[in-house]
Amino acid sequence: MSSALNDIDISDLQALLGTSYTIKVNNNSNLDNHNAVVFQDAPQLPSDVSKLAWLSKTCHSHTRVSFNWTLSYNFVWGQNGNLRPGASYDAGQEIPADINSNNLVNLSYIGGGFAFDTPTDGTRGSLVIKEDGTVPGSGNPNQGCVGIGMSGAGTFVLPTEPGYSAQFDPHPQYWLAFGRYAAGVVVDESGMTNPVNIEFRSGNTVADCVFDGKNWNITYS
Numbered sequence: 001m002s003s004a005l006n007d008i009d010i011s012d013l014q015a016l017l018g019t020s021y022t023i024k025v026n027n028n029s030n031l032d033n034h035n036a037v038v039f040q041d042a043p044q045l046p047s048d049v050s051k052l053a054w055l056s057k058t059c060h061s062h063t064r065v066s067f068n069w070t071l072s073y074n075f076v077w078g079q080n081g082n083l084r085p086g087a088s089y090d091a092g093q094e095i096p097a098d099i100n101s102n103n104l105v106n107l108s109y110i111g112g113g114f115a116f117d118t119p120t121d122g123t124r125g126s127l128v129i130k131e132d133g134t135v136p137g138s139g140n141p142n143q144g145c146v147g148i149g150m151s152g153a154g155t156f157v158l159p160t161e162p163g164y165s166a167q168f169d170p171h172p173q174y175w176l177a178f179g180r181y182a183a184g185v186v187v188d189e190s191g192m193t194n195p196v197n198i199e200f201r202s203g204n205t206v207a208d209c210v211f212d213g214k215n216w217n218i219t220y221s
Helices: 010-016
Strands: 020-027 035-041 053-058 064-070 073-078 091-097 104-110 113-116 127-131 145-150 153-159 165-168 173-179 193-198 206-211 216-220
Touching: 020 035, 020 173, 035 064, 035 153, 053 064, 053 153, 073 113, 073 127, 073 153, 091 113, 091 153, 127 145, 145 165, 193 206, 193 216
Parallel strands: 020 206, 104 127
Antiparallel strands: 020 064, 035 053, 035 173, 073 091, 073 145, 104 113, 127 165, 145 153, 173 193, 206 216
């Protein structure tokens, strides 16, 4: 197995599905009235994708919070197609997805609302969303967004467009920072305090992260 979670190949990732992970955050600084925010990145993303604050909790000066999740994927859509930093994607639906099967889903706009069809098998190792001709796109006030998530919450979304097929190659990279973003909000990394990459090495599932006001000290177990 490769050395870090964000470097693993698809076979290793399949073996890790269902694994539980924890990030512990200790704000040992004077930074106050901010959230500890976990967001994701990936080496290959559609060009117009937006990254979401995946997990977020208020973490005052000299307090601690923890985040826990299971490595499992889901398809998501939201009702907001105006994806700008600070805007909520306005979650509408999450359904389970798998990287080997049930990894292709169709999105339609029926009777004034978005809906996923039942997922089917697509190309192994990718998560694919096909938007049919009913889906509202650019210039339509009903334009929404669609993408993928993990452990029941959205991570990446992009505006809906009729006839568009969005492919995501899941190789999760976890990032932690302080900011004023609630979960489900589009993030701008330049507006966050000290983003740091959390790299779970083979066999490690817990990251203990201490912020001293300037730097992070991270230990893994």
